Amino acid sequence: MPTADFAILLSELAQADQLRSRRLVTSPQDASMIVDGERVMSFASNDYLGLANHPRVVEAAMRALKRYGLGAAASHMVTGHMQPHHDLEIRLAEFLGLPKALLFSSGYAANLGILTALAGRGDTVFADKLNHACLNDGAILSRASFKRYAHNDVAKLEILLAAAPVGGRKVIATDAVFSMDGDIAPLAALLALAEQHNALLVIDDAHGFGVLGYRGKGVLELLNLKSERIVYMATLGKAAGGYGAFVAGHEDMIEWIMQTARTYLFATATPPAIAAAMLVSLDVMTEDHERRRHLRTLIDFFSDSLKLQYAKAPFSQTAIQPIIVGDNATAIAFSEALRERHMLVPAIRPPTVPAGTARLRVSLSANHTTDDVFDLVTAITDIEVLLLRQDQR
Ligand SMILES: *Cc1c(COP(=O)(O)O)cnc(C)c1O
Numbered sequence: 001m002p003t004a005d006f007a008i009l010l011s012e013l014a015q016a017d018q019l020r021s022r023r024l025v026t027s028p029q030d031a032s033m034i035v036d037g038e039r040v041m042s043f044a045s046n047d048y049l050g051l052a053n054h055p056r057v058v059e060a061a062m063r064a065l066k067r068y069g070l071g072a073a074a075s076h077m078v079t080g081h082m083q084p085h086h087d088l089e090i091r092l093a094e095f096l097g098l099p100k101a102l103l104f105s106s107g108y109a110a111n112l113g114i115l116t117a118l119a120g121r122g123d124t125v126f127a128d129k130l131n132h133a134c135l136n137d138g139a140i141l142s143r144a145s146f147k148r149y150a151h152n153d154v155a156k157l158e159i160l161l162a163a164a165p166v167g168g169r170k171v172i173a174t175d176a177v178f179s180m181d182g183d184i185a186p187l188a189a190l191l192a193l194a195e196q197h198n199a200l201l202v203i204d205d206a207h208g209f210g211v212l213g214y215r216g217k218g219v220l221e222l223l224n225l226k227s228e229r230i231v232y233m234a235t236l237g238k239a240a241g242g243y244g245a246f247v248a249g250h251e252d253m254i255e256w257i258m259q260t261a262r263t264y265l266f267a268t269a270t271p272p273a274i275a276a277a278m279l280v281s282l283d284v285m286t287e288d289h290e291r292r293r294h295l296r297t298l299i300d301f302f303s304d305s306l307k308l309q310y311a312k313a314p315f316s317q318t319a320i321q322p323i324i325v326g327d328n329a330t331a332i333a334f335s336e337a338l339r340e341r342h343m344l345v346p347a348i349r350p351p352t353v354p355a356g357t358a359r360l361r362v363s364l365s366a367n368h369t370t371d372d373v374f375d376l377v378t379a380i381t382d383i384e385v386l387l388l389r390q391d392q393r
Helices: 004-015 055-068 076-080 083-096 107-118 133-142 154-163 187-196 219-223 251-260 272-287 289-309 328-340 370-392
Strands: 032-035 038-042 100-104 124-128 145-149 170-175 199-204 230-235 245-249 320-326 358-363
Touching: 038 370, 055 083, 055 272, 083 100, 083 245, 083 272, 100 107, 100 251, 107 133, 107 170, 107 199, 107 230, 107 245, 107 251, 124 133, 124 154, 133 145, 133 170, 145 154, 154 170, 154 187, 170 187, 187 199, 187 219, 245 251, 272 289, 289 320, 289 370, 320 328, 328 358, 328 370
Parallel strands: 124 145, 124 170, 170 199, 199 230
Antiparallel strands: 032 038, 100 245, 230 245, 320 358
16 A cells, blocks of 8 residues: 555654644634643744734624625636735735735745746746745745855855856845744845845745834834835734735836736635735734834843843844754753643744754744743743753763
């Protein structure tokens, strides 16, 4: 039986501590939620502003469900492009101060679509080694030459750009906030290189949109970046608390992506109620600065407290706070010890992160209280002492 192979493959994964399992959630998404039948404090979600279950956002979805029904029933190019989608695109472009925005059904689909639309045979995609999987997959699918540079290694990127074939289009692609480390890409330097070498710069701001910048416009606001070369992409599944994604930038470029991106053309539009809810989510994001300010306070409190007590403190200034442990087994033991204290912090292991850098990945949200984060810091430092003692035995 050809299926017998899979049992062997699965047992190999298990032996390498790489077998994953899903947790079952039976409450709405929140800081405190019910996971596998037990109430836990979750530091695992990407709901950075606490909008996934915000009453105004949920209400907007329900109103739109009544008005537009559930499904979009077709792709955008056929009859799936409905009023809420249209309004949301206009609103996103306005909010970001960019000429045009285009919705995709997910961030994954967006990156596949963007890269295959912008690059093809004879072109070159340059990518940070720690980029999100879907930027890599988009580059591979595009059939362009694919050049990866060491994390944030601007000097190496410059060498690669200089060596690229003349005539082909050059596309630099990077996460704005790296999803497993929380650090911010050197975007000003990348943009300068893009200008010198006549390249486009695709910025995936999945973890910055809504979180970074005074108004939550993400990394472009934080770093004050503006250029026609920037292809700005973000998901609505993280800080916006919903689902879907978008790309924004120069009008003709976005139009070209709309005309040619296969993940756009050959996919059903997201349910219109989701787009309607995302419009309200944007309202809350722009009106309720307190959420972002509170999250900022929690980030500073968490990283400052750990710096005082723990050598491997994260250097991240974002809501993603990794604690690098090293080997897979220790990361799992750490995560399980936190779970015994009713705190959910996932252990992230290879192949999601490079071998030998297994880690706890703490995600903070505006829905956490300062006490929640204080409890987490206390637990981490206690457990660290226990695990170290075991190592030394
Ligand atoms: C989550 C994520 C994506 C994918 O977005 P979805 O909307 O969840 O498909 C893309 N890029 C980065 C950096 C992400 O963290």
